Amino acid sequence: MSKRWLTWLRLRLKGIEMNEISMETLQEWSKLGHRSTIGETLLLLGKENSNVYVTTADLTPTARLTNFLKAFPDRLFDVGIAEQNLIDFTAGLAKEGLLPFAVGLAAFVPMRCAEQMRINMGYMNLNAKVIGIEAGVRFGPLGNTHFAMDDIAVARAIPNMTVISPSDPRSIYKAVFAAAEYVGPVYMRLTGAPGFPILYPDDFDFQIGKAIECRSGRDVAIISTGSVLAEAIGAADILRSKGISARVVDMHTIKPLDTEMLDRVFAENRLVLTVEEHSIIGGLGGAVAEYKAGFDRSPKQLICGLGDSFRKVGSYEFQLQDNGLTASQLADLVVTNLS
Amino acid sequence: MSNRNSVEFIQKKALAMRRDCIEMGYAAGSHGAHFGPAMSCIEVVAGIFFSAMNHNPQDPFMPTRDRFVLSKGHACLAYYSALVEAGYFPRDLMRTFKGDNSFLSGHPSCHVKHGLEVASGSLGNGFAVACGMAKAAKVKGEGHYVYCVLGDGECDEGLIWEAAMNAVKNNLDNLIAVVDRNSFQLAGRTHEIMNLNLEAIWKAFGWEVRVVEDGNDVLSVITVLNEMRSATSGKPHLIIAKTVKGKGVSFMENNLAWHAAPMGKDKYEQAVADLAALEIEGN
Numbered sequence: 001m002s003k004r005w006l007t008w009l010r011l012r013l014k015g016i017e018m019n020e021i022s023m024e025t026l027q028e029w030s031k032l033g034h035r036s037t038i039g040e041t042l043l044l045l046g047k048e049n050s051n052v053y054v055t056t057a058d059l060t061p062t063a064r065l066t067n068f069l070k071a072f073p074d075r076l077f078d079v080g081i082a083e084q085n086l087i088d089f090t091a092g093l094a095k096e097g098l099l100p101f102a103v104g105l106a107a108f109v110p111m112r113c114a115e116q117m118r119i120n121m122g123y124m125n126l127n128a129k130v131i132g133i134e135a136g137v138r139f140g141p142l143g144n145t146h147f148a149m150d151d152i153a154v155a156r157a158i159p160n161m162t163v164i165s166p167s168d169p170r171s172i173y174k175a176v177f178a179a180a181e182y183v184g185p186v187y188m189r190l191t192g193a194p195g196f197p198i199l200y201p202d203d204f205d206f207q208i209g210k211a212i213e214c215r216s217g218r219d220v221a222i223i224s225t226g227s228v229l230a231e232a233i234g235a236a237d238i239l240r241s242k243g244i245s246a247r248v249v250d251m252h253t254i255k256p257l258d259t260e261m262l263d264r265v266f267a268e269n270r271l272v273l274t275v276e277e278h279s280i281i282g283g284l285g286g287a288v289a290e291y292k293a294g295f296d297r298s299p300k301q302l303i304c305g306l307g308d309s310f311r312k313v314g315s316y317e318f319q320l321q322d323n324g325l326t327a328s329q330l331a332d333l334v335v336t337n338l339s
Numbered sequence: 340m341s342n343r344n345s346v347e348f349i350q351k352k353a354l355a356m357r358r359d360c361i362e363m364g365y366a367a368g369s370h371g372a373h374f375g376p377a378m379s380c381i382e383v384v385a386g387i388f389f390s391a392m393n394h395n396p397q398d399p400f401m402p403t404r405d406r407f408v409l410s411k412g413h414a415c416l417a418y419y420s421a422l423v424e425a426g427y428f429p430r431d432l433m434r435t436f437k438g439d440n441s442f443l444s445g446h447p448s449c450h451v452k453h454g455l456e457v458a459s460g461s462l463g464n465g466f467a468v469a470c471g472m473a474k475a476a477k478v479k480g481e482g483h484y485v486y487c488v489l490g491d492g493e494c495d496e497g498l499i500w501e502a503a504m505n506a507v508k509n510n511l512d513n514l515i516a517v518v519d520r521n522s523f524q525l526a527g528r529t530h531e532i533m534n535l536n537l538e539a540i541w542k543a544f545g546w547e548v549r550v551v552e553d554g555n556d557v558l559s560v561i562t563v564l565n566e567m568r569s570a571t572s573g574k575p576h577l578i579i580a581k582t583v584k585g586k587g588v589s590f591m592e593n594n595l596a597w598h599a600a601p602m603g604k605d606k607y608e609q610a611v612a613d614l615a616a617l618e619i620e621g622n
């Protein structure tokens with residue numbers, strides 16, 4: 001029996017049916033960005049599973065939850081602008097068997113409610129899901145109060161917490177359904193500006209904790225998380241034109257890390273680049289380095305992410321450039337370090 | 340800076356500030372701007388900067404200056420426009436709003452030399468910091484006041500109430516806070532999202548509370564601001580200013596779509612025309 005079929009069967013038995021998403025829908029989501037993707041995905045999930053509830057802190061239109069609210073006015077609870085309360089309330093719903101998804105801005109969730117997530121999601125090990133929208137620096141012009149540079153670090157340090165950062169419209173959809181199926185606390189950070197590309201045009205198997213090898217390659221491994229995967233793939237293309245073979249890995253689950261994939265990378269690649277729209281401290285780069293520290297011999301790792309300083313104000317393009325996260329900058333870094 | 344300007348002077352400043360808000364927000368192009376939240380509190384901010392507050396744009400670090408904290412930081416356009424009109428930074432910097440490397444970010448950062456006292460935008464925090472600043476003035480025996488503007492939706496945050504209790508405990512009668520009661524927040528009408536009787540609650544917390552029925556009327560606003568300053572109740576002061584979100588621009592008034600949005604050329608021209616009409620009305 002194939003794994004995909006097994007997953008499908010499991011979902012069927014649980015009453016959750018994950019339909020294949022049409023290309024038109026994906027294109028629409030890609031055009032509108034991750035916020036529409038999450039709003040519409042939760043609507044689809046809500047239709048499949050009547051136990052799914054959405055909680056939010058004054059963000060119904062921001063997270064495009066308007067259609068969910070229309071379809072299920074009794075299954076969306078807005079606690080007002082109160083992120084700590086959002087998490088504890090959500091935990092309470094989960095405690096009594098509902099399947100709640102809390103949606104907040106990643107700048108405030110989990111940082112503002114880190115303790116609530118630690119105790120009432122992690123310690124109590126409740127089946128509550130938290131979605132942080134606008135993670136990273138897409139809110140570049142809004143200033144540092146609205147950047148989420150540290151959400152992976154915070155969530156990752158909480159025992160029991162699964163941390164996921166999907167990379168494109170289809171993987172957001174799949175990740176949300178997978179999170180619904182998985183029993184336990186999940187933090188999902190979402191990145192991807194309007195126009196974020198569809199990186200997975202065909203159906204594929206998304207499993208929490210199982211990284212995806214998007215490109216195979218011998219010389220360097222670029223391990224990426226979130227929508228910046230598009231830049232990582234772009235970098236691999238540039239490198240190929242220069243005769244450098246780059247493996248690209250979508251480490252969509254940062255916790256638990258796919259160590260099997262990392263074992264292969266450390267054995268087969270000469271250089272490792274981790275790429276994320278998160279602080280260079282405590283994110284994917286940190287997680288990979290922590291695992292790598294246990295090896296006698298392993299390749300050099302370069303951690304690419306947001307520098308450890310409050311960032312300047314500026315457009316998203318400016319932010320990616322300023323932090324060395326564009327495809328050409330990543331490719332240059334590889335070239336310099338391989339020669 | 341001369342204190343206690345005439346009502347007419349402040350009305351003119353308020354109009355100029357509205358224009359500045361439109362200019363800055365338009366200059367931000369596709370980044371958009373929080374127009375509605377700024378427009379609602381223009382008279383409040385103008386009243387604070389041009390009537391109530393003791394400050395000197397030529398000497399932004401003056402120790403005796405009153406402090407201003409915009410806790411509803413997303414309304415930074417109102418703050419920036421007051422600073423421009425007061426002369427804290429040159430007018431031509433307005434077009435850098437939200438631009439790459441600009442200090443005029445979409446929420447205030449901390450640049451005291453430009454009059455920006457406290458970084459805000461994470462709702463609830465500015466107010467709690469303002470309480471600490473007011474306490475510091477007391478501890479240091481300094482006579483200055485701290486002014487703070489918060490949103491009515493912002494009052495959903497638990498932190499507001501933790502700080503409100505603490506302010507009363509510390510007898511912070513040098514703190515004058517204004518809730519911009521525009522009755523909207525991000526996702527809808529404030530009473531639909533969290534129906535709070537703000538007057539009753541703030542009173543119950545021990546604050547001296549005054550309600551301004553028309554918070555977009557300069558005379559009403561500055562009257563209460565200045566009365567609060569001379570009050571001797573020993574309690575921290577709270578003004579609930581009933582305002583109109585998007586005030587002054589026809590298509591923005593009470594229109595949630597303008598909580599935050601990019602402004603195209605058509606809308607820009609209409610906004611400019613609306614403000615020109617207001618000026619004629621005012622004369």
Ligand SMILES: Cc1ncc(C[n+]2csc(CCOP(=O)(O)OP(=O)(O)O)c2C)c(N)n1
Nearest residue numbers: 058376460461462490491492493523524525
């Ligand atoms: C802690 C926090 N949570 C959420 C937000 C997102 N946000 C920005 S403005 C806003 C609504 C604010 O409403 P209100 O305080 O009534 O101010 P208004 O815009 O109506 O003037 C929200 C939820 C934020 N800035 N900070």
